[in-house]
Amino acid sequence: MAVFLPKGTRDFLPEQMLARQQVIDTIRTVFERHGFDPLETPAFERLETLTGKYGEETDKLMFKIHARGRNAKPGECDLGLRYDLTVPLARVVAMNPQLRMPFKRYQIQPVWRAERNQKGRFREFYQCDVDVMGSTDTLCEAECMAVVTDALGALGFTDYTVKLNDRRILADFAQMAGATDARQELSALIAIDKLDKVGREGVEKELAERGLDPAGLAPLWALEGQLDDGAATLDRLDALLTARGRAGVATLREVMADADAAGVDMPRIQVDPFLARGADYYTGPVFEVHSPTAGVGSLAGGGRYDGLVAAFSGRDVPAVGVSLGLERILVVMEERGMLSARATAADVFVTVFDDACRAASIAAARALRDAGVKTDLFLKQTKLGKQLKHADLMGFPFVVIVGPDEAAKGLLQLKDMRSGTSTTDTVEAIAAVVLEAVGSAKS
Amino acid sequence: MAVFLPKGTRDFLPEQMLARQQVIDTIRTVFERHGFDPLETPAFERLETLTGKYGEETDKLMFKIHARGRNAKPGECDLGLRYDLTVPLARVVAMNPQLRMPFKRYQIQPVWRAERNQKGRFREFYQCDVDVMGSTDTLCEAECMAVVTDALGALGFTDYTVKLNDRRILADFAQMAGATDARQELSALIAIDKLDKVGREGVEKELAERGLDPAGLAPLWALEGQLDDGAATLDRLDALLTARGRAGVATLREVMADADAAGVDMPRIQVDPFLARGADYYTGPVFEVHSPTAGVGSLAGGGRYDGLVAAFSGRDVPAVGVSLGLERILVVMEERGMLSARATAADVFVTVFDDACRAASIAAARALRDAGVKTDLFLKQTKLGKQLKHADLMGFPFVVIVGPDEAAKGLLQLKDMRSGTSTTDTVEAIAAVVLEAVGSAKS
Numbered sequence: 071m072a073v074f075l076p077k078g079t080r081d082f083l084p085e086q087m088l089a090r091q092q093v094i095d096t097i098r099t100v101f102e103r104h105g106f107d108p109l110e111t112p113a114f115e116r117l118e119t120l121t122g123k124y125g126e127e128t129d130k131l132m133f134k135i136h137a138r139g140r141n142a143k144p145g146e147c148d149l150g151l152r153y154d155l156t157v158p159l160a161r162v163v164a165m166n167p168q169l170r171m172p173f174k175r176y177q178i179q180p181v182w183r184a185e186r187n188q189k190g191r192f193r194e195f196y197q198c199d200v201d202v203m204g205s206t207d208t209l210c211e212a213e214c215m216a217v218v219t220d221a222l223g224a225l226g227f228t229d230y231t232v233k234l235n236d237r238r239i240l241a242d243f244a245q246m247a248g249a250t251d252a253r254q255e256l257s258a259l260i261a262i263d264k265l266d267k268v269g270r271e272g273v274e275k276e277l278a279e280r281g282l283d284p285a286g287l288a289p290l291w292a293l294e295g296q297l298d299d300g301a302a303t304l305d306r307l308d309a310l311l312t313a314r315g316r317a318g319v320a321t322l323r324e325v326m327a328d329a330d331a332a333g334v335d336m337p338r339i340q341v342d343p344f345l346a347r348g349a350d351y352y353t354g355p356v357f358e359v360h361s362p363t364a365g366v367g368s369l370a371g372g373g374r375y376d377g378l379v380a381a382f383s384g385r386d387v388p389a390v391g392v393s394l395g396l397e398r399i400l401v402v403m404e405e406r407g408m409l410s411a412r413a414t415a416a417d418v419f420v421t422v423f424d425d426a427c428r429a430a431s432i433a434a435a436r437a438l439r440d441a442g443v444k445t446d447l448f449l450k451q452t453k454l455g456k457q458l459k460h461a462d463l464m465g466f467p468f469v470v471i472v473g474p475d476e477a478a479k480g481l482l483q484l485k486d487m488r489s490g491t492s493t494t495d496t497v498e499a500i501a502a503v504v505l506e507a508v509g510s511a512k513s
Numbered sequence: 514m515a516v517f518l519p520k521g522t523r524d525f526l527p528e529q530m531l532a533r534q535q536v537i538d539t540i541r542t543v544f545e546r547h548g549f550d551p552l553e554t555p556a557f558e559r560l561e562t563l564t565g566k567y568g569e570e571t572d573k574l575m576f577k578i579h580a581r582g583r584n585a586k587p588g589e590c591d592l593g594l595r596y597d598l599t600v601p602l603a604r605v606v607a608m609n610p611q612l613r614m615p616f617k618r619y620q621i622q623p624v625w626r627a628e629r630n631q632k633g634r635f636r637e638f639y640q641c642d643v644d645v646m647g648s649t650d651t652l653c654e655a656e657c658m659a660v661v662t663d664a665l666g667a668l669g670f671t672d673y674t675v676k677l678n679d680r681r682i683l684a685d686f687a688q689m690a691g692a693t694d695a696r697q698e699l700s701a702l703i704a705i706d707k708l709d710k711v712g713r714e715g716v717e718k719e720l721a722e723r724g725l726d727p728a729g730l731a732p733l734w735a736l737e738g739q740l741d742d743g744a745a746t747l748d749r750l751d752a753l754l755t756a757r758g759r760a761g762v763a764t765l766r767e768v769m770a771d772a773d774a775a776g777v778d779m780p781r782i783q784v785d786p787f788l789a790r791g792a793d794y795y796t797g798p799v800f801e802v803h804s805p806t807a808g809v810g811s812l813a814g815g816g817r818y819d820g821l822v823a824a825f826s827g828r829d830v831p832a833v834g835v836s837l838g839l840e841r842i843l844v845v846m847e848e849r850g851m852l853s854a855r856a857t858a859a860d861v862f863v864t865v866f867d868d869a870c871r872a873a874s875i876a877a878a879r880a881l882r883d884a885g886v887k888t889d890l891f892l893k894q895t896k897l898g899k900q901l902k903h904a905d906l907m908g909f910p911f912v913v914i915v916g917p918d919e920a921a922k923g924l925l926q927l928k929d930m931r932s933g934t935s936t937t938d939t940v941e942a943i944a945a946v947v948l949e950a951v952g953s954a955k956s
Contacts, residue, residue: 073562073607073826074559075555075559076592081552081609083552083609084550087550087553088551103886103887104889105889107530107531107858107859108534109530110525112522112524112637113594114576119516133578133581133592135578136577136590138627144587145579151556161516162524165524170906172892174892175527182556194555194557209892209894212875327872331871331872332875333876383516414548415545415551416545416550422652428652428774429770432771436659436774436775440776444546445547445548446547446617447652447656448615449615449645450614450647450650451652460613464613
């Protein structure tokens with residue numbers, strides 16, 4: 071039988087998992103330090119919960135589950151795999167009116183999209199989201215910017231920038247390009263969103279194709295290349311916009327003041343009036359974190375989406391959220407050598423010298439574990455040389471040997487695989503040496 | 514729009530998640546301390562990877578995903594959600610001949626089964642598995658028993674027993690009941706497996722219904738109720754069995770010697786010659802961990818399954834594994850009050866006194882977080898009384914207030930919500946007080 075993985079999915083073998091866990095544990099620690107609490111939702115949702123929330127193109131990318139039971143018709147699908155973590159959150163908030171507002175949650179779980187095969191694109195990938203539900207205060211945006219920039223800092227990133235904009239500013243641009251209703255505004259936005267990829271001419275061409283008037287945007291292009299000073303950019307925008315856009319500008323001024331108080335490194339923030347972000351549901355400030363590493367796109371992104379919960383319930387619950395792109399972060403960290411590369415988590419490998427020393431070896435492993443040392447034990451009796459070869463290939467920093475001499479005296483021999491030196495001592499002393507060397511405490 | 518969850522699934526709100534994480538983190542720590550390394554596999558597998566591995570009844574309980582793309586026929590399913598973690602592991606080992614043996618991995622991920630609605634049964638639930646691939650040594654069984662009993666001990670369980678048997682002993686019983694081939698042996702085994710639930714008469718009745726001869730088992734019933742001393746039970750079994758069953762008895766003697774060396778609490782081990790365990794794929798020792806709490810079933814279970822990898826590749830890879838039943842463990846721990854009950858992970862709640870003190874409050878939260886304190890900040894400016902009410906209902910142990918006096922002096926006021934006492938001090942001193950009180954260090 072030929073065995074292979076479903077298209078676009080991956081197994082994470084121990085070496086990859088240890089790197090992923092290191093990153094996820096760091097992110098989780100930062101999220102909790104900022105007062106966000108964990109939430110998990112089921113892998114699948116009822117199909118009607120998911121459809122119509124992301125746009126028509128996206129509905130086609132959903133993995134749909136066939137109905138079960140005798141009465142299911144062929145082709146009838148009633149469930150869909152989670153496409154992101156935002157729509158499930160909105161459903162949770164709609165279903166749980168008892169949740170105390172503001173409700174701050176984080177969620178680190180996989181999502182599934184049947185995207186076409188492409189380098190760096192997967193059909194199963196993790197999202198790491200934080201969201202604040204139930205407040206229109208700009209402190210929410212500042213908190214979201216602080217938590218993601220802190221997380222990136224904790225992971226070791228030092229060279230990111232934060233692009234900031236407001237959807238109401240973009241809506242004004244769309245109006246300048248001739249959009250007269252919400253549908254046309256979204257259409258213009260899709261074109262403007264491509265500025266990074268296709269340049270000014272490309273945007274103008276696409277606006278024309280969409281039946282809009284690219285000439286209306288002429289006053290804006292003067293802003294391009296002059297975005298270094300956020301405050302100055304906002305002043306210049308103020309002069310170009312209607313009341314709606316100016317409300318967006320005023321909000322961004324408040325967001326920046328709060329972000330400054332929250333310790334966000336202000337020189338990293340860049341007001342970018344052309345930043346749109348894809349999803350339909352944003353209603354106010356939007357932001358993205360970029361790294362200069364080419365070809366990677368944003369490391370994180372989010373914004374305010376005040377209308378989504380109302381799609382599930384009568385209640386209007388304002389919301390701001392941001393998502394860290396775990397897979398992209400891992401790609402960049404891998405390329406830059408920022409990940410610890412280990413094939414195994416254990417620090418000590420206990421060999422089994424021979425039949426007579428078997429029980430003493432097993433007991434040694436037991437005692438090391440009780441002392442809090444991550445300890446592997448060779449589970450197949452072969453020649454010692456073969457076991458040492460295995461330990462070397464696996465990369466254990468230490469090996470323990472309990473030969474007849476050591477067994478008789480109740481001692482262990484510890485071999486440091488990097489220096490090649492050996493020590494013979496009691497299990498307590500050996501455990502202390504290892505814990506000191508690997509810098510971990512009994513947990 | 515009416516919103517609800519798919520049948521048999523659950524949201525885990527922060528209070529439940531904090532308890533689940535506490536348990537999963539403990540299990541993960543024990544798994545890694547025993548030298549097991551993490552593995553993750555995709556949520557879905559190709560349908561042909563899953564079907565025919567669990568038995569016909571089980572194939573019906575699989576969630577199947579509809580084929581995508583223009584050429585998909587209505588009703589055509591090509592993928593299925595993971596039904597357990599064992600078959601995906603066998604597939605991983607078959608696909609990755611470069612993995613060094615013995616390969617020890619743990620996997621903590623959800624699985625999905627379309628079971629009928631029933632109390633305590635879910636369609637999405639977590640499994641926590643450890644497996645050793647590539648060794649026939651009985652040390653593998655001992656290691657699996659040590660790691661699960663250690664994990665239960667670390668969670669606070671003190672009253673469990675470990676039931677131990679070998680499939681070859683059961684196969685002899687099946688032969689005594691008239692089974693003449695592997696199919697009939699499995700059939701007899703299904704009947705014997707129900708002894709706990711239906712008693713001796715029930716088993717005899719079912720054996721007769723399956724066309725077998727219950728009278729053949731007469732010599733065995735004398736063993737019932739005399740299972741306290743494992744070694745004596747094995748001696749008594751030896752006298753009843755053929756060469757195959759006696760090979761099973763000899764293996765169990767070795768497993769028990771290794772388990773003893775590995776520090777497993779031997780009085781907890783009970784040889785139970787009637788223990789069968791459901792799955793078809795077991796080939797040698799099987800074991801289950803039971804708790805006296807009524808109506809819960811086993812907390813963990815596993816055994817040797819030497820033929821499963823060969824179903825995916827030409828290679829024959831022996832294997833032993835055990836699964837901790839996370840959902841059952843959580844039910845028992847909840848009932849016994851063994852779980853920490855917190856609605857939020859944060860230890861400090863920083864209020865926002867008024868507009869003038871806003872920036873100082875945000876900065877205070879920032880400084881506490883930088884000091885490693887899990888800190889929430891109220892993200893909606895309302896009256897202080899309302900914020901304190903919120904903090905009280907959420908159960909934060911500490912609240913920080915930065916009023917005009919404190920803001921002017923650069924100090925914070927810390928309110929201990931349990932004692933009601935207040936202290937005013939620098940942020941460094943306040944952080945130290947909180948960290949001392951909650952017993953957590955900067956992470």
